[in-house]
Amino acid sequence: MPMKSGFVEKLIERLDRLDPESLQSHFLRLAQDRGLLEMVFQSIQEGILVVSSEGNLDYANRAAEQFLGFTLDSERGRPVSRYLGEVDWDRILSLDTKEWSKLVSREIEVTYPVQRFLTFYVVPMHQDSADSRGALVILRDVTHEREQEASARESERINAVKLLAAGVAHEIGNPLNALNIHLQLLDREIGNLREDAADGAATSAKDLDELHELTEVARTEVTRLDQVITQFLQAIRPTRPQLVPNRIEMLLEEALTLLKQEVQDRNISIEIDRPDSLPQIKVDGDQIKQVFFNVIRNAFQAMPDGGQLKILLFTTDEYLGISFRDSGIGIRREEFSRIFEPYHTTKSSGSGLGLMIVQRIVQEHGGQIEVMSKPDTGTGFTVLLPLAERSIRLLNAQSTRKRAKPL
Numbered sequence: 001m002p003m004k005s006g007f008v009e010k011l012i013e014r015l016d017r018l019d020p021e022s023l024q025s026h027f028l029r030l031a032q033d034r035g036l037l038e039m040v041f042q043s044i045q046e047g048i049l050v051v052s053s054e055g056n057l058d059y060a061n062r063a064a065e066q067f068l069g070f071t072l073d074s075e076r077g078r079p080v081s082r083y084l085g086e087v088d089w090d091r092i093l094s095l096d097t098k099e100w101s102k103l104v105s106r107e108i109e110v111t112y113p114v115q116r117f118l119t120f121y122v123v124p125m126h127q128d129s130a131d132s133r134g135a136l137v138i139l140r141d142v143t144h145e146r147e148q149e150a151s152a153r154e155s156e157r158i159n160a161v162k163l164l165a166a167g168v169a170h171e172i173g174n175p176l177n178a179l180n181i182h183l184q185l186l187d188r189e190i191g192n193l194r195e196d197a198a199d200g201a202a203t204s205a206k207d208l209d210e211l212h213e214l215t216e217v218a219r220t221e222v223t224r225l226d227q228v229i230t231q232f233l234q235a236i237r238p239t240r241p242q243l244v245p246n247r248i249e250m251l252l253e254e255a256l257t258l259l260k261q262e263v264q265d266r267n268i269s270i271e272i273d274r275p276d277s278l279p280q281i282k283v284d285g286d287q288i289k290q291v292f293f294n295v296i297r298n299a300f301q302a303m304p305d306g307g308q309l310k311i312l313l314f315t316t317d318e319y320l321g322i323s324f325r326d327s328g329i330g331i332r333r334e335e336f337s338r339i340f341e342p343y344h345t346t347k348s349s350g351s352g353l354g355l356m357i358v359q360r361i362v363q364e365h366g367g368q369i370e371v372m373s374k375p376d377t378g379t380g381f382t383v384l385l386p387l388a389e390r391s392i393r394l395l396n397a398q399s400t401r402k403r404a405k406p407l
Helices: 005-016 020-043 062-068 089-093 097-102 143-198 205-236 248-258 260-266 285-301 354-364
Strands: 047-051 057-060 106-110 116-125 134-141 244-246 268-273 281-283 307-315 319-326 368-374 378-386
Touching (some): 244 285, 248 285, 354 378
Antiparallel strands (some): 368 378
16 A cells, blocks of 8 residues: 655655664564564454455455455455445445445354354545555454344243243143043943944934044044144253163154054155164153154155155264155255244144254253255254263254255
C-alpha cells in the first residue's frame, strides 16, 4: 500500500544522516518489531484480513485462513469478495458512511472448509491519497455461541412441553382408561348376547359380529391414542437406563416379534446379517427394544408400498453396531437436520416423538447414531452402543453424530 510522499522524503533524508552501523541497528529493530507484530497477529483467535483500495487481499493471518479455507500465498492479490461476497466493497472502500453503519453487527455463515458462523466488522484504513485507502476486516467465530443459544432454546422448549405433559396425561389418560374399560365390558356383553342368540334370541349372529367389529375398531383407536401418550411421556420424562448384561440379537428378535403382523400387512421382507457370536453388553433391555421398535417402524412407514429392510449387526473396537437400511422414500435434504426434533414429522399420523426418544436413549447409553439417506433410494440408521460401560454420557443433541450421504 503506497505511503505518503512526505513520509518517504523524511525517511530518506534521515537515512542519509545515519552511519552504516546505526542504519543496520535501525533495520534490525524494524525487523524485530515486524516479527513481533506478525507473531501477535498469528497467535490471536480472531481472523484478520487487510484489503487494498481495489478490494484485493493484501494480508490474512492464520485464523482467517482457517475460517475461510484458503492460504495467503495462493490468494494474495485476489478479490476479497470471493470469500465475503455479501459486502458491497465498492461502497466500503469509498468510505460510504451509510455502508459502514450497516456492518456494525454483520454475521455470515460459511460452509467451507467447515460450517461456521462468523461475525465481522470492517475498519477503514485511509490516508490522504485515494490510492492508499483500504480496510481491515476482523473475523470472529461465534459457532459455539450459536450452538449454546440453540441448546438453550431447546431446553426452554422441552421445559414448556414438560409443563404441558402433566395436564395432557391427566386430562386425556384417565378418560382413555375409562373408555378402554367400558369397551371391554361392552365386548363382554356382546359375548353374552352371542350365547343368547345361540339359544334362539332375536338378535342375529350377523348383527353381533358387526357390533363386535365396531367395538374392536374403537378399542384399537383407544390403544393407539394411549401409545401416543406413552411415547409423549417417555420423551419428556426420561428415566436413567438400568444397565445389565444383554444379548442385543435377542432384544432385536423380541422387537421384531412385536412387529410381525405389520411386516406381513405391509409386504416387507427383512434380511438380518450378523456374525456367529456377539459379545454381551450392558444396556437397559426395555429401552433398547424401544429404540429398535421405533427405528424399524420408522423404516416401515418409509416403505408404504412394501420393500426391504436390511439389518446388520457388527462390532468395532469400541462399539456394537446395529444398522437398519430400508429401501424407502429417503429423507429430503431440507428435512434431514430436523429429524430428531420433537414433533417434527412428515407423516400425517405421526407424533414426531419416535426418533427423539431413540436419540435420548442412545445418548443415555453413551452411544452414537449415524444417519445416511438419499431421496427415493432409502435411509440407513446405525445405532452404536459402547462395548464397555461409560461414565460420561452424551447429553446434548449436538453430541449425536448425524451425517447425510448416499447409501
